[in-house]
Amino acid sequence: MRADPMSGDRMSADRMSADPMSVDALIAAAAPGVRPPTVTRRDVVLVTGPWLAGASSVCEILARRLPELQVVEAGALRHGEVATLTVFVASATAPLTPSDRALLERAAAATDAVVAVVTKIDVHRRWREVLEANSAVPVGAGRVIRWVGAAAAPDLGEPRVDELVEAVGVVLADPDLPRRNRLRAWEDRLAAEAGALRRDADGVGRAAAVAALGVERTELLRSARRDRTERAVTLRTGLGAARIELGSLARNRAAALRDELAADAAAVTRRRLAGFEPAARERGHRLLAEVDDAIAARVAEIAAGVGLPVPPAPGEQADGPRCGPPGWRAGGLEGRLMLVLGAGFGLGLALTLSRLLAGLAPGLAVAGAVLAALAGAAASGWVVAGRRLLRDRAMLTGWSATLAAAVRACADQRIAAGLLAAEAWLTRELARDEDERAAATAAALADVVAGLRQHALAGARATALAERRLPDLQAALVLVRAELCRAAGAPEESAAGAAAESAAGATESTAVDEMWRTESFM
Structure with a gap:
């Protein structure tokens, strides 16, 4: 009314x-x-x-x-x-x-x-x-x-x-x-209630909440896109850097192993010839174990960098470096030539000693000849053995280089296989984790959209309530102020002016922005 x-x-x-x-x-x-x-x-x-x-x-x-x-x-x-x-x-x-x-x-x-x-x-x-x-x-x-x-x-x-x-x-x-x-x-009661209805219908405070929800929605989408891109780039760059670092590590360690084995081969004695090969192979296996540890540590760093668990350790590795035994050669042209040279050196030494002893002690010519023969035979054996040891050392030096190359090839293979397996596992886990994060982002966005819809519904309800109640409140407020003017003894013009002023103030726009009705929040 x-x-x-x-x-x-x-x-x-x-x-x-x-x-x-x-x-x-x-x-x-x-x-x-x-x-x-x-x-x-x-x-x-x-x-x-x-x-x-x-x-x-x-x-x-x-x-x-x-x-x-x-x-x-x-x-x-x-x-x-x-x-x-x-x-x-x-x-x-x-x-x-x-x-x-x-x-x-x-x-x-x-x-x-x-x-x-x-x-x-x-x-x-x-x-x-x-x-x-x-x-x-x-x-x-x-x-x-x-x-x-x-x-x-x-x-x-x-x-x-x-x-x-x-x-x-x-x-x-x-x-x-x-x-x-x-x-x-x-008057105070009516003005306060009418003002509250207008403020509620005008969305005072609600616009800031909607703007905050819009910022939150934008930030959620931006953060999801940024995190997805950053993690994928971090994974790729991490694996690429790991290949370079681990390849350099394998190359340097293989070169160091080759130099160490060559130095040991150059100083090996005949008694240590038999143990050189097992010791060299054991050092190659230790180098491969260090490479495996380096691969595991680097993969763990990459996984931590993208927020994923550490990939499971690979199964048993294949056999060590494929390198045959040293080429021990007992005969052949080189062996026969070495025997001939040793025999010639021993014979020459025996003849020289026999003549020397015969000249010094003619009565001991037979004994001198026997002694010269023994000395020639010993010298011939020493020359043949020394020449054979030098040949074996040269052969071990070459075999050490072959073993180091095989160890490096095996290390490169393990690096490639380990990083490939880690990349496949991390890529699968990253995709699964991104799906979980996308679901969480979707849930958060759903909450934001629900909040926006709640504000839209609240704005519509407040507008409807204001449109229904404000006319009566405005009419009552105009009536109260007119009565106050008459009670104060104001002239008729003043009372009419107060009534008109109240009506003008009461008919201010109470409609909320069209955004509440038309904007899509999806």
Whole structure:
């Protein structure tokens, strides 16, 4: 049900009696369903004002001058309690500031009876100019505030509060005061409820939440794409770097093994010839084991870099390097030539010694010949054995190079096979992990979309509620303000102006942005 904003001027005087309950009935008829104000009206005089304005002094002097009244400061009222009369204290230092005006509006939001006082007029000569400027400040529709000057606690002389005491008495003696206060409480209630509906419908606070959800959605998608790309690139580059590093390691270690074996072969003795091959093969196996450990460590680093578990260890490796035994050759042309040279050297030494001994001791020619033959045979054996050892050393040196090459080939094969197996396993695990992360991202996106839809639904519900309830609230608010203007004794033009101003303010746009209805969140 809507009420005509100007219907109040046609109401009978008995309907607009001083009974506050008639106000509730009037508003209930204009806006059915609106809850009445929940404030508790206390029969006290509230004294409040900005800091250092002198509110405490005014409260104290009023309590002494008006002992029949209960005069309190703001801290004496509990939440939900309002005073019958509000005395607002402002300093004569300067006119009201925006913060002072806001304090006055809050203090008198549910109370129509307000007396404003400019204090400290004993020390500020221009207090009348300040009072005149403050009197021109509008504070609510239909509110008539009487401004007076006072000196509640002067430095010299008696307090000057007679005009203030008189103004308080006049306001409290008004028989229409309860109804005016009730109308003002209704205005505060209706304005607050209408403002809440408008803010809710306009999406105040909801737009920021939607923007935050949109940022979260964008960040989720960007993070998912970035992580997927970064992990794939990290895996590829890690495996490529591992191939280079492990290949270099195998090459350097094989070259070191070849040099070490060549040095050992050049110094091997005949007694150590038989043990050279097993020892060399064992060193090759140790090198391959070190390469396997390096492969496992590098693969573990790569897996940790992409956030995956370490791949399982490969099974038993194939046999070691494929290298045959050293080529021991007992005969052949080289052996026969070595025997001939050794025999020739021994024969020459025997003949030389036999002639030498025969010349020195002719009687011992036979014994000298035997001794020379033995020495020639020993020298021939020594030459043949030494030449054979040098041949074996040369052969072992060549075989060491062959073994080192075979070890390197085997290491390269193990590196390639190990990294290939690790790449296959890590690629499968990365794909599985990406699927899990994609599912988690999808769930998070679903939550974000659900939140956006909830905000959209909340906006639609708030708009529908505002469209349904605001007209009644606006009509009731216009009616209340028009009644306040008439109760304050404003002329008909002022009442009509207040009603028109209220209607204009009440018809502000309450529709939410089309984004709530049309934007797709997917």
